[in-house]
Amino acid sequence: MASKQPMDDSWAERTRAGFAQQALMRTIGATLTHVAPGEVEIALPSRADLTQQHGYLHAGIITAIVDSACGFAAYTLMPAAAEVLTVEYKVNFIAPAQGERFVARGRVVKAGRTLTVCAGEVQAIRGTRQRLIAVMQATMIAVTARGAEA
Amino acid sequence: MASKQPMDDSWAERTRAGFAQQALMRTIGATLTHVAPGEVEIALPSRADLTQQHGYLHAGIITAIVDSACGFAAYTLMPAAAEVLTVEYKVNFIAPAQGERFVARGRVVKAGRTLTVCAGEVQAIRGTRQRLIAVMQATMIAVTARGAEA
Amino acid sequence: MASKQPMDDSWAERTRAGFAQQALMRTIGATLTHVAPGEVEIALPSRADLTQQHGYLHAGIITAIVDSACGFAAYTLMPAAAEVLTVEYKVNFIAPAQGERFVARGRVVKAGRTLTVCAGEVQAIRGTRQRLIAVMQATMIAVTARGAEA
Amino acid sequence: MASKQPMDDSWAERTRAGFAQQALMRTIGATLTHVAPGEVEIALPSRADLTQQHGYLHAGIITAIVDSACGFAAYTLMPAAAEVLTVEYKVNFIAPAQGERFVARGRVVKAGRTLTVCAGEVQAIRGTRQRLIAVMQATMIAVTARGAEA
Numbered sequence: 001m002a003s004k005q006p007m008d009d010s011w012a013e014r015t016r017a018g019f020a021q022q023a024l025m026r027t028i029g030a031t032l033t034h035v036a037p038g039e040v041e042i043a044l045p046s047r048a049d050l051t052q053q054h055g056y057l058h059a060g061i062i063t064a065i066v067d068s069a070c071g072f073a074a075y076t077l078m079p080a081a082a083e084v085l086t087v088e089y090k091v092n093f094i095a096p097a098q099g100e101r102f103v104a105r106g107r108v109v110k111a112g113r114t115l116t117v118c119a120g121e122v123q124a125i126r127g128t129r130q131r132l133i134a135v136m137q138a139t140m141i142a143v144t145a146r147g148a149e150a
Numbered sequence: 151m152a153s154k155q156p157m158d159d160s161w162a163e164r165t166r167a168g169f170a171q172q173a174l175m176r177t178i179g180a181t182l183t184h185v186a187p188g189e190v191e192i193a194l195p196s197r198a199d200l201t202q203q204h205g206y207l208h209a210g211i212i213t214a215i216v217d218s219a220c221g222f223a224a225y226t227l228m229p230a231a232a233e234v235l236t237v238e239y240k241v242n243f244i245a246p247a248q249g250e251r252f253v254a255r256g257r258v259v260k261a262g263r264t265l266t267v268c269a270g271e272v273q274a275i276r277g278t279r280q281r282l283i284a285v286m287q288a289t290m291i292a293v294t295a296r297g298a299e300a
Numbered sequence: 301m302a303s304k305q306p307m308d309d310s311w312a313e314r315t316r317a318g319f320a321q322q323a324l325m326r327t328i329g330a331t332l333t334h335v336a337p338g339e340v341e342i343a344l345p346s347r348a349d350l351t352q353q354h355g356y357l358h359a360g361i362i363t364a365i366v367d368s369a370c371g372f373a374a375y376t377l378m379p380a381a382a383e384v385l386t387v388e389y390k391v392n393f394i395a396p397a398q399g400e401r402f403v404a405r406g407r408v409v410k411a412g413r414t415l416t417v418c419a420g421e422v423q424a425i426r427g428t429r430q431r432l433i434a435v436m437q438a439t440m441i442a443v444t445a446r447g448a449e450a
Numbered sequence: 451m452a453s454k455q456p457m458d459d460s461w462a463e464r465t466r467a468g469f470a471q472q473a474l475m476r477t478i479g480a481t482l483t484h485v486a487p488g489e490v491e492i493a494l495p496s497r498a499d500l501t502q503q504h505g506y507l508h509a510g511i512i513t514a515i516v517d518s519a520c521g522f523a524a525y526t527l528m529p530a531a532a533e534v535l536t537v538e539y540k541v542n543f544i545a546p547a548q549g550e551r552f553v554a555r556g557r558v559v560k561a562g563r564t565l566t567v568c569a570g571e572v573q574a575i576r577g578t579r580q581r582l583i584a585v586m587q588a589t590m591i592a593v594t595a596r597g598a599e600a
Contacts, residue, residue: 021203053171064210090240090390094410110394240540244560260544321503353471360514390540
C-alpha cells in the first residue's frame, strides 16, 4: 500500500533510542519487542497498579502503549532530522482488558511528508490465547527544527 | 442541553468511590477535584516519570485523566446499579503538554439510556497561566448486571 | 477474528433491502456491489455535482458511502428483528479524492450484542489503478423495537 | 481561547467564494448562513432524497454540512494564499436526524500554522424547537502552493 521504505539507515537505532527516552514506558514496564519499517510492537505485563475500577487495565494505559507503537511506527519512515508528535487518535475498546500481558502493534497506513496515518491494535494474552481488546486510528506529524507544528 | 438530573441521591458518593478504586489514578498521583451532575474534574501534578521522549506528559497519561473525567461525568447521571465503561474516544493534542500540573475536565453532552456522549479537555497550568493542550470526544456505556455490553 | 456467522438466513436479502431504502444512495448514484457476512462494498461513479471547492469528491460523500458500507456490514450479523444505526465514526482522508469511480469497503472488526465495531476504507479507481483515499473506524448499534438506543 | 484574528481582510469574501465553489452544497440545497472569524454556519432544508433507510437524514450528509462548516471556519483564519483540506474528523450521532431543517455550526478550537482543530455541531430544527443531533471534532490543514500536504 504505502511505501514502507525508510529514508535513512538509522531508522531502527533512532526508534529504539526514542523509545528508551519515553520515561512512561519504563514507569509502566513496557518494552519494545519489534521494530520494522512502518511497524512497531510494544509489550506490557499486567500490573494491578495500572487498572481502572473493575480491575481491567485502564483505557489510558492501553492507549499509551498503542500510541507509542503507532508513533514510533511512523517515526521509522521519517527523515533522521524529524521528531514525531501525536496529532490525534481515536480508540475503540472492544473487550475487557484482562490478561497476563498486553501487546500493542502499530503500523503505517500512509506515510506523507508532513502527516502519517497509522492503525494500531492491542491484544490481551493469557497463556496461548490472545484476544483483540482495542483498535486505534491515529495521525502523527513530523516536526523539524524549522518547525511544521501541530 | 441534555438533562443533567442525577437518577439517584448517591451520585456524588458513587462517583468518588469509583474514582478511589482506579488504581492507575493513585499510581500517577491524580486526584478528583470536582464532581457535579454531568461534570468531573481531575488534577495531576507534573511528573518526570510520566513523560514521552521530549519531556512532555505522555499522550496516554493526558488521555487517562480526561477519559476518567469523562467516564465519571457520565457515571454521575447513570442509575445506581449501572457500571460505566469506555466505548471509544478521540483526542486531539493541540499544544505541548508542559506545565506544573494538568487539569482534565469531562462533561456530558448527551446522556442516553445506554450510551452517553461526553466532551473533555485538558489544561496545562503554570503559575497563574493555563493553556488548552487536548480535547476529547467520547462515548461511554452503562452496563448493568443483566448486561448491555460493548 | 470475530465470528462472522450470520444469525439468520435472511442476512443478504435484508441487507440488500436496507440499502435499496437509502434514498441518498440512489440520489448520488451509489450501488451495492458486494455483500458477505460482515463485509459490504459500495461503488460510486465520479460526479461533478458531488465535489468540494477543489473539484475532489466532498469528504461528506466519501463518508456517506463508507458509513453505509460499515453500517450494512454490521447489519449482516445482527438479528433479523434489529435495525442498525451509526453511533459514531472517525475518518482520515489520506489522498485527494480524484478518480473515475470510488469503492468503499466496510468490514466488521468485532460484532457485539449491542455494539459492533467496523473498519472501512475507500479506494479511488482510475483505469486499472486504485489508490487508498480514506480510512474509517466506526461504531454501530443494534436497535430493536424494545429499544436499546443511542 | 485561541486567537480568532484573521490574517488578512479578505477572509469573509474568500470564505463565501470557497463555499460557492462546493458543488455538493448546491446539489443538496445547503446555504452559508453565517461567517465570522473562526466561525461558520450552514443551513440545510430537509429533503427526502438525502435520507437513510429509516427516513432520517443520512449520516454522510449531516457530516458533509458540519465538515464544510468546520473547514471554512478554519479557512477564515488561514493566510489568503492557503487552501484548506480536511485531515480527519470524528462525529457522534446523538439523536435521530429528523426536522424541517438542519443547522451545522463549526468553530475553531485552536488555529495553528499548519493544523487547525475545530469543533462542530448540528441542530435539527422543527418549528421553534431545536435538538442537538451530532457533534464533530475535526483537524484541518492549510495547504499552500509550496505544499504542506496531508
